[in-house]
Amino acid sequence: MLSEKSARTVRATLPVVGAAIGEITGSFYDRLFAAHPELLRDLFNRGNQADGSQRQALAGSIAAFATALVEHPDRRPDAMLARIAHKHASLGIAPEQYRVVHTHLFAAIVEVLGEAVTPEVAAAWDEVYWLMANALIAVEARLYEESGTRGERRPYTVAARTAETDDVTTFLLRPADGGPVPAHRPGQYVSVQVELPDGARQIRQYSLSGQPDGGLRITVKRVAGDPAGEVSTHLHRHVGEGDTLLVGAPFGDVQLADGDRPLLLASAGIGCTPIIGMLTHLAGTGATRRVIAVHGDRRESAHAFRDDFARLVDELPGGEAHVWYERPEGEWPADRTGVVDLAGLDVPADAVAYLCGPLPFMRAVRAGLLAAGVPAADIHYEVFGPDLWLGRD
Ligand SMILES: Cc1cc2nc3c(=O)[nH]c(=O)nc-3n(C[C@H](O)[C@H](O)[C@H](O)COP(=O)(O)OP(=O)(O)OC[C@H]3O[C@@H](n4cnc5c(N)ncnc54)[C@H](O)[C@@H]3O)c2cc1C
Numbered sequence: 234m235l236s237e238k239s240a241r242t243v244r245a246t247l248p249v250v251g252a253a254i255g256e257i258t259g260s261f262y263d264r265l266f267a268a269h270p271e272l273l274r275d276l277f278n279r280g281n282q283a284d285g286s287q288r289q290a291l292a293g294s295i296a297a298f299a300t301a302l303v304e305h306p307d308r309r310p311d312a313m314l315a316r317i318a319h320k321h322a323s324l325g326i327a328p329e330q331y332r333v334v335h336t337h338l339f340a341a342i343v344e345v346l347g348e349a350v351t352p353e354v355a356a357a358w359d360e361v362y363w364l365m366a367n368a369l370i371a372v373e374a375r376l377y378e379e380s381g382t383r384g385e386r387r388p389y390t391v392a393a394r395t396a397e398t399d400d401v402t403t404f405l406l407r408p409a410d411g412g413p414v415p416a417h418r419p420g421q422y423v424s425v426q427v428e429l430p431d432g433a434r435q436i437r438q439y440s441l442s443g444q445p446d447g448g449l450r451i452t453v454k455r456v457a458g459d460p461a462g463e464v465s466t467h468l469h470r471h472v473g474e475g476d477t478l479l480v481g482a483p484f485g486d487v488q489l490a491d492g493d494r495p496l497l498l499a500s501a502g503i504g505c506t507p508i509i510g511m512l513t514h515l516a517g518t519g520a521t522r523r524v525i526a527v528h529g530d531r532r533e534s535a536h537a538f539r540d541d542f543a544r545l546v547d548e549l550p551g552g553e554a555h556v557w558y559e560r561p562e563g564e565w566p567a568d569r570t571g572v573v574d575l576a577g578l579d580v581p582a583d584a585v586a587y588l589c590g591p592l593p594f595m596r597a598v599r600a601g602l603l604a605a606g607v608p609a610a611d612i613h614y615e616v617f618g619p620d621l622w623l624g625r626d
């Protein structure tokens with residue numbers, strides 16, 4: 234909890250800090266990467282840095298945390314902390330690195346806000362930073378203990394490579410030393426690190442798209458465009474059967490909950506991967522609960538796991554599949570042409586929902602679920618990038 238004195242100062246300076254936080258984080262990252270170029274090369278996603286999305290995520294989370302502290306001093310925004318801590322754990326962030334971030338963040342605050350940063354203001358924001366940092370360090374310590382790792386990546390062999398569509402490929406990975414596969418829950422992801430032609434060792438997360446015996450399965454969409462996605466293109470072009478990949482233990486706060494409550498699983502595009510992982514688990518464990526599986530895609534041939542989706546839902550006694558295509562190639566019902574629309578579906582208010590796909594898709598599905606009476610707390614979502622929704626609820 235924030236001290237009374239600091240709470241007053243933080244409340245009074247939140248508007249100023251909030252308004253300048255974009256500038257502060259810009260200066261922070263410039264300073265951080267000037268002092269530690271290896272962090273940009275081998276830890277941070279340099280694509281996110283280039284397009285600014287990660288900068289917004291960090292800034293947004295600190296502002297959201299400070300706001301939560303002053304508005305609800307008795308509560309901790311645990312969901313937000315868990316989301317960040319899982320991401321950090323999958324990257325192997327260590328407690329001592331919080332000092333490095335602190336040094337450059339506070340230098341940036343002084344640079345941007347100048348004389349407004351009186352000793353009192355600096356002390357109050359210092360308290361906010363360390364409350365958040367220590368809360369994250371504690372959750373990360375627990376996650377490391379549970380996983381039996383420090384988030385480091387170890388060698389896996391690509392046991393098989395399968396094309397799902399023109400631009401989506403599945404990699405079946407087995408520990409190179411023949412050791413056991415770490416435990417994981419449906420919905421979680423792993424970090425994959427690859428060495429790129431310029432020597433950078435970039436890391437990306439990939440959701441587990443199934444639970445094969447003795448292995449992990451990931452499914453990667455090649456990100457086209459200018460510039461093309463670095464890691465996904467590398468995996469598609471250069472990684473095949475018999476090759477070695479560095480892979481971390483599974484983490485991720487979005488995990489399929491056991492129980493009998495009805496499930497609504499909704500995905501769009503490559504967001505199908507964690508949902509296919511969940512369906513595989515449900516079918517494999519003989520789940521009898523109601524499962525409403527919803528998917529949206531551009532067209533049939535772009536729909537990765539199209540047959541698996543139909544088969545898995547069919548294996549579930551309580552399963553029902555609803556698929557929308559924006560531009561179907563073949564005969565396709567008119568009321569399922571376009572984007573996913575929950576309006577015509579019977580979604581029970583006690584459903585637990587898991588969503589994964591582009592943000593506009595998830596916003597629309599979430600609105601549909603809220604309209605059906607599903608409480609916001611029962612709507613879980615995974616974002617394939619920095620979570621700009623953090624602290625929204
Ligand atoms: C929890 C989680 C789970 C995920 N699960 C999956 C999954 O199951 N399957 C999957 O395919 N993906 C998944 N992702 C996404 C994945 O981690 C990568 O983000 C994705 O593969 C793209 O990485 P990349 O290196 O190919 O692209 P990047 O190189 O990171 O590029 C991403 C975008 O940034 C743009 N960009 C890059 N550099 C610049 C620059 N210098 N200037 C301007 N723009 C630039 C690129 O054009 C591209 O559009 C997941 C992400 C998360 C966070």
Ligand code: HEM
Pocket residue numbers: 272276277278279281282287290291294295316317320321324326330331332334362365366369618619620621623
């Ligand atoms: C209190 C301090 C910190 C806060 C508030 C914070 C916040 C965040 C947030 C909000 C995200 C995005 C989460 C998401 O993807 O959904 C993130 C990701 C990340 N954080 Fe932190 N973080 C902190 C400390 C650190 C430290 C000490 C390091 C290590 C030097 C670090 C490295 C990263 C990296 C590498 C990512 C992934 C982003 C990317 O590669 O683009 N963070 N952090």
